[in-house]
Amino acid sequence: xxxxxxxxxxxxxxxxxxxxxxxxxxxxxxxxxxxxxxxxxxxxxxxxxxxxxxxxxxxxxxxxxxxxxxxxxxxxxxxxxxxxxxxxxxxxxxxxxxxxxxxxxxxxxxxxxxxxxxxxxxxxxxxxxxxxxxxxxxxxxxxxxxxxxxxxxxxxxxxxxxxxxxxxxxxxxxxxxxxxxxxxxxxxxxxxxxxxxxxxxxxxxxxxxxxxxxxxxxxxxxxxxx
Amino acid sequence: xxxxxxxxxxxxxxxxxxxxxxxxxxxxxxxxxxxxxxxxxxxxxxxxxxxxxxxxxxxxxxxxxxxxxxxxxxxxxxxxxxxxxxxxxxxx
Numbered sequence: 031x032x033x034x035x036x037x038x039x040x041x042x043x044x045x046x047x048x049x050x051x052x053x054x055x056x057x058x059x060x061x062x063x064x065x066x067x068x069x070x071x072x073x074x075x076x077x078x079x080x081x082x083x084x085x086x087x088x089x090x091x092x093x094x095x096x097x098x099x100x101x102x103x104x105x106x107x108x109x110x111x112x113x114x115x116x117x118x119x120x121x122x123x124x125x126x127x128x129x130x131x132x133x134x135x136x137x138x139x140x141x142x143x144x145x146x147x148x149x150x151x152x153x154x155x156x157x158x159x160x161x162x163x164x165x166x167x168x169x170x171x172x173x174x175x176x177x178x179x180x181x182x183x184x185x186x187x188x189x190x191x192x193x194x195x196x197x198x199x200x201x202x203x204x205x206x207x208x209x210x211x212x213x214x215x216x217x218x219x220x221x222x223x224x225x226x227x228x229x230x231x232x233x234x235x236x237x238x239x240x241x242x243x244x245x246x247x248x249x250x251x252x253x254x255x256x
Numbered sequence: 257x258x259x260x261x262x263x264x265x266x267x268x269x270x271x272x273x274x275x276x277x278x279x280x281x282x283x284x285x286x287x288x289x290x291x292x293x294x295x296x297x298x299x300x301x302x303x304x305x306x307x308x309x310x311x312x313x314x315x316x317x318x319x320x321x322x323x324x325x326x327x328x329x330x331x332x333x334x335x336x337x338x339x340x341x342x343x344x345x346x347x348x
Binding site: 081173 | 267274276279294295301305320326336339340342343
């Protein structure tokens, strides 16, 4: 996800191979008008070009518009202040998303202090999933059919996923996004949010269980039983 | 079997398998359970499917849920103004 765009790699290689300084010589290849090494940041352009992408990124993880707007603002302010540190070795948007991810995780960490998760507290579990003390499925999962490569392209499926995620408790939705969208390792999420490994596993298990149940009810038609 | 090793426990292990490599003992226990329990077999397959779909989307360069939501005009202007204020002050 955070790979360096081909263009940057290409320029870097030419630089090394030719042994010449880039300006002039490789001008034709440096097509990006907003050169990463531009001495002056252009926040207006950031807002035009990236604000919506950053906002959607934040909204996916924080869910409340106000929180997402604040995170975008904090990100662009930090980018403005830290612009000299931007070395141009990644695309500008990738750089901004990296800053935003830290802002989002900061918010999750602060919220994590306020809500502690007790893994033994079964009352947090969806009552729909488990049949009381027997620990057996109340509504046993039924087989689905679905091709991941087709589903990933299916807009209606994602609409449904969004509705299901909106129904998750906040903390579950946040860690689920960090784990699946950001592909952060468990250790990294724990380090950044202050959650214990056990708490994180519990949250992820609950998130997956609820999401699964929601999708089964709304998207994957349960196989009819004669 | 399910009295010894509940579906709840099996589903927990199936979920953890997506987060860290299970121990040999955990793998054996989970397998013995799923051999006899079609519900937990479905569960494991389904959370894996969901995980895969999300990762594919993230890898296609869209690190957010598809949405038509965008910053509203007021928020956009607020951010723009805030950035303008900030850029007129030299960094400390």
